[in-house]
Amino acid sequence: xxxxxxxxxxxxxxxxxxxxxxxxxxxxxxxxxxxxxxxxxxxxxxxxxxxxxxxxxxxxxxxxxxxxxxxxxxxxxxxxxxxxxxxxxxxxxxxxxxxxxxxxxxxxxxxxxxxxxxxxxxxxxxxxxxxxxxxxxxxxxxxxxxxxxxxxxxxxxxxxxxxxxxxxxxxxxxxxxxxxxxxxxxxxxxxxxxxxxxxxxxxxxxxxxxxxxxxxxxxxxxxxxxxxxxxxxxxxxxxxxxxxxxxxxxxxxxxxxxxxxxxxxxxxxxxxxxxxxxxxxxxxxx
Amino acid sequence: xxxxxxxxxxxxxxxxxxxxxxxxxxxxxxxxxxxxxxxxxxxxxxxxxxxxxxxxxxxxxxxxxxxxxxxxxxxxxxxxxxxxxxxxxxxxxxxxxxxxxxxxxxxxxxxxxxxxxxxxxxxxxxxxxxxxxxxxxxxxxxxxxxxxxxxxxxxxxxxxxxxxxxxxxxxxxxxxxxxxxxxxxxxxxxxxxxxxxxxxxxxxxxxxxxxxxxxxxxxxxxxxxxxxxxxxxxxxxxxxxxxxxxxxxxxxxxxxxxxxxxxxxxxxxxxxxxxxxxxxxxxxxxxxxxxxxxxxxxxxxxxxxxxxxxxxxxxxxxxxxxxxxxxxxxxxxxxxxxxxxxxxxxxxxxxxxxxxxxxxxxxxxxxxxxxxxxxx
Numbered sequence: 001x002x003x004x005x006x007x008x009x010x011x012x013x014x015x016x017x018x019x020x021x022x023x024x025x026x027x028x029x030x031x032x033x034x035x036x037x038x039x040x041x042x043x044x045x046x047x048x049x050x051x052x053x054x055x056x057x058x059x060x061x062x063x064x065x066x067x068x069x070x071x072x073x074x075x076x077x078x079x080x081x082x083x084x085x086x087x088x089x090x091x092x093x094x095x096x097x098x099x100x101x102x103x104x105x106x107x108x109x110x111x112x113x114x115x116x117x118x119x120x121x122x123x124x125x126x127x128x129x130x131x132x133x134x135x136x137x138x139x140x141x142x143x144x145x146x147x148x149x150x151x152x153x154x155x156x157x158x159x160x161x162x163x164x165x166x167x168x169x170x171x172x173x174x175x176x177x178x179x180x181x182x183x184x185x186x187x188x189x190x191x192x193x194x195x196x197x198x199x200x201x202x203x204x205x206x207x208x209x210x211x212x213x214x215x216x217x218x219x220x221x222x223x224x225x226x227x228x229x230x231x232x233x234x235x236x237x238x239x240x241x242x243x244x245x246x247x248x249x250x251x252x253x254x255x256x257x258x259x260x261x262x263x264x265x266x267x268x269x270x271x272x273x274x275x276x277x278x279x280x281x282x283x284x285x286x
Numbered sequence: 287x288x289x290x291x292x293x294x295x296x297x298x299x300x301x302x303x304x305x306x307x308x309x310x311x312x313x314x315x316x317x318x319x320x321x322x323x324x325x326x327x328x329x330x331x332x333x334x335x336x337x338x339x340x341x342x343x344x345x346x347x348x349x350x351x352x353x354x355x356x357x358x359x360x361x362x363x364x365x366x367x368x369x370x371x372x373x374x375x376x377x378x379x380x381x382x383x384x385x386x387x388x389x390x391x392x393x394x395x396x397x398x399x400x401x402x403x404x405x406x407x408x409x410x411x412x413x414x415x416x417x418x419x420x421x422x423x424x425x426x427x428x429x430x431x432x433x434x435x436x437x438x439x440x441x442x443x444x445x446x447x448x449x450x451x452x453x454x455x456x457x458x459x460x461x462x463x464x465x466x467x468x469x470x471x472x473x474x475x476x477x478x479x480x481x482x483x484x485x486x487x488x489x490x491x492x493x494x495x496x497x498x499x500x501x502x503x504x505x506x507x508x509x510x511x512x513x514x515x516x517x518x519x520x521x522x523x524x525x526x527x528x529x530x531x532x533x534x535x536x537x538x539x540x541x542x543x544x545x546x547x548x549x550x551x552x553x554x555x556x557x558x559x560x561x562x563x564x565x566x567x568x569x570x571x572x573x574x575x576x577x578x579x580x581x582x583x584x585x586x587x588x589x590x591x592x593x594x595x596x597x598x599x600x601x602x603x604x605x606x607x608x609x610x611x612x613x614x615x616x617x618x619x620x621x622x623x624x625x626x627x628x629x630x631x632x633x634x635x636x637x638x639x640x641x642x643x644x645x646x647x648x649x650x651x652x653x654x655x656x657x658x659x660x661x662x
Contacts, residue, residue, distance in 0.1 A: 002507045009499050108329060116333035118496060118520050127526055138530060211496040212523040216331050220495070255500050260489050263500075 001135075003256060008135040010252030012210075014245030015148025016203045021225035021232070021240040022152055023199035026159075029235040030172040030192045033082055034092070036099040038200050039218035040106025041077075045070040045201020046208035047114050047215075053121050063205050067198045074197025077102055078190050103219075111215040120212045140210035147206050151199050152241050158195075159237065168192055172235070224248070227271055233281025243282060247271070317359045320609065322347070322595055323382035323391035323411075324365045325375055325398065331494035331519065332370035332395065335584055339394055339417070340365055341576050342588025348575070350596050357603045361596065364388065372401030383409045389611045390595045392588065396420030396465040403427035410611040412618070416591035417584060419542070420465045421473065424638055429615055432638040433591045433631050434560055437466060438473045440540045443643040443659045444558035445477035448512055448538055451657070452556075458487035458510040458535070460501055462517045470516035470540065478514075486510050496520050498527045506533040512556075513537050521545035525552045544583050546648070553650040561642035561658070562586055562629045590628040597624055 020042060027035050048069045052062025081098055090098070126140035137145075159165040171178040171188045178185045204218065225240075228247055232239025247267060254263040324343045327336035347363045355361060364386050366378035375398040382388050383405070391411055393399045396418040403426035406413045413430040415423060419437040423430065448454045457478055461467040467490070475485050487508035489501045498520070505513050513535045517524060521543065528534045529551030537546065537555040544559065546552045564581055572581040572589075581589075595614075602609060602617040624631040631639040645657040 002503060005503055006500060009503070013497065111329065111333060116329070116331075116337070118334070118523060120522060120526070127530065129530060136530075136532070211527075212520065214331060214494060214496060214520075216494060217496065252500050255504050260491070260501055260504070 003253065005135040006252040006255060007249060008132070008137060009141075010249035011245060012137065012141045012145045013207075013252070014248030015145045015152075016207045017221060017224050017228065017248050018241040018244035019148045019151055019199050019203040020221055021228040021244040022155060022237045023196035023203075024222065024225050025229045025232070025235065025237055025240040026155065026168075027192055027196040028229065030168055031082070031189050032092070034096050034099065035082075035193075035196075036096065036222065037077060037102035037106060038196065039222035040103045040110075041070050041074050041197045042200040042204035042221060043110055043213070043215055043218040044073055044106055044204070045197075046204035046213045047110050047119070048201075049205040050119055050121055050208060050213065051114065053123060059121075059123055059209075063202075066205055067201050070201030070204075071194040071198040073106075074193045075190055078193035082193075083186060083189070107215045107218070114215075116215055118212050118214045119208070121209050123209070126209050138210065140206070144206040144210050147202055151202055152237075155195070155199065156237060164188075164191060227268070231271055231274060231281055233283040236281065236283035239281055239283030319360045319362045320356055320599060321386055321388045322361065322363050322592070322599075323386060323388035324363050325368050325378050325382065325391050325402070326365060326394045327370035327398075328365065328367040330369040330371070335519065336367075336370070336394060338582050338584040339392075339588040341572075341578070342416075342585040342590075343392055343592045345572055345575060345585070346589045346592035346596065350593075356596060356600050359603075363592075368394070368398045370395045370398060372397050375402055376405070379405055379411075383411050389609055389614050390414060390599075392416065392592060392595065394418060396423060396469070399423060399430065400426055400465065403430055406430065406611075410615075412595070412611045412614045414591050414595055416587040418466060419540075420469045422465070422469070424636075428637070429611060430637055431594075431618060431633060433594060433629075434541075434587060434639065435641050435643070436638060437469045437540065440558050440560065440643055441470060441473040442477050444538060444540060444556065444645060445474060445481065445483075446659075447558075447645045447657060448514075448556065449478065449481040449483055452512075454483065454511040456484050456486050456510045457512045457514050458489065458505040458508050459485060459514045460489050460491060460498075460505060460517065461515075462493050462519075463490040464493050464518075466518065466542070467516045470514075470542075474514045474516075491517060493519070496523050498524050499531070502528050502531045502534055506531050506535070509533070510535050515539040515543050515546070518542050522549065525549045528552075541583065547646075547653050548648060548651050550650045552648050555648045556656075557646045557648070557653075559644045559646055560629075561644055562590075563627060565627045568627065586628050590626055590631070593626060594618070594624045594631060597621060 024038050045066050048066035049062045052065055053059055085095055085098055128139050129136050167183055167188050170183055171185045175185050224247055225244060228244035229240045232243035251263055251267045254266055326339050327333055343363050347361050350361050366382055368375035368378055379402040382391055392414050394417055399415050399418050400422055406429045407427045415432045417434060421436050421438050423432050424436055459471045459474060461471040487505055489504055491498055491501050515537050525546055540558050541560050543557055564586055569581045598614055598617040598621055601621050602613050607613045622633055643659045644655045646653045647656050
């Protein structure tokens, strides 16, 4: 029973981390910018939705507004930070430092605008439980899993079946060629950033709904997501999502075998071994 | 005597007379401000606690100034951010000690206080710790004063009650993986096993996280009679998630789990609490000043501890001694008893205050005192 409950909880958390991982992967594989401020967008989304919910706006609408707000914030970062730095031919290290700066601004801005306190959504239905027979989950956990899977599915569809998806893949595979063939890499970067930010925000909102929020927790989520991106194979959206879910399940289930203080270390040690054996990642061929 | 010389003499006499009258406006304007430092987590995961602590310090300073200052001198609190991180705190400590030259610093968090304690000894700066409870603080520095009992003293009171009055035989420990949490775990385990109990699970939670589910599930699976909880933040979320775990046992903890109180999910849980009071008019004044609904534990303790520092400074200035850390340390031991409506603090031989401990039980919307263990 304990194993099944930990497994289910791991799967649910994995869907949320998976959403951060695929959105980070999408942005990184297209732009090659290590966008650490993604963790700040994740946080911002949760706080915007919480603010909306506290004003009495129905959760679904507050959620949609927050996702739109986070997408806008991401687009602002892209347009006024990364694009500007790229125009000045900034090195990847400079881009990374700028991203860290943006993260600090976002986190502390959220703490100042809202509060540094741990916040909970005011919707009482989120804690109600649903008995699945083998385990039980809260309504909020159901939403975490459902939104994660739905957003991942939508992203895969967009990537493979739409014109924008094809443009993104073209720019990702050869930005120079995309530039001279008038595919407009900058507008693609902007669109990718907006999509990735919306997905990260959705994850932040759902996790906040389930577990409460704090301005500084996004970094740990991004760390796990980044590991999933690398282990899944950089550029592979499916790889990033699957490995994120696997890591989350592993962290949860490992508790049966070892004390909690060792489970995260053990999981990441396993990752190090894995990356030594298969450095190109799980879902990417050499 | 020429008129000019007469005027000069009159001015000198007047100045001497005015300076000999402590508390006069002229004196206050002529004297430098009394600076006290406060090294608190104003940003980062611990900021909610730090900001409440800051209010407590500022409230004490504001009240002192409204009453005319200390012997006519205005008081100013200089706040530095530690982020509850020892490395950040070291830099902030140096700023306060070397640039601002403060004789006393109010601190927060065990890991931070332990990190700056050797520097305080070397630079002879008094540290006043109103809330951190790690046992290591007992002998960390001769310049450190703990105005709250350490975790071992409080843990002993709640453990006695759990075993002797409630007959709990097995326990699980959920602790925050930081200095105070680890000390709380070790002290509870030692005290519980000494009384014949058995600890069946020890599960850490990381500071700043809000997903307690895996830990709670593992604790419930161990089927203990009681779960001893040592966390300093995320309490409402902890209760909410504990209520979602079937078979989670009754919870218990020390002052640090104070915010676990008064939810349907924590009804029936137990807590020890450092004895303190708050006069309604004082709380009302605090709430008006800061727009809060109540004067929380940290605000009260930091207010009271700042007053300890101010009272010792007053004693020191009254003796005409220089205001520095070394003299202030001696002054605290000379005053020894710091009584107030909030708590009576006594530094009798040691630098850690002895205070009484209440044993409380929560209901869904309040708490009741079941027993009291007086200060030893």
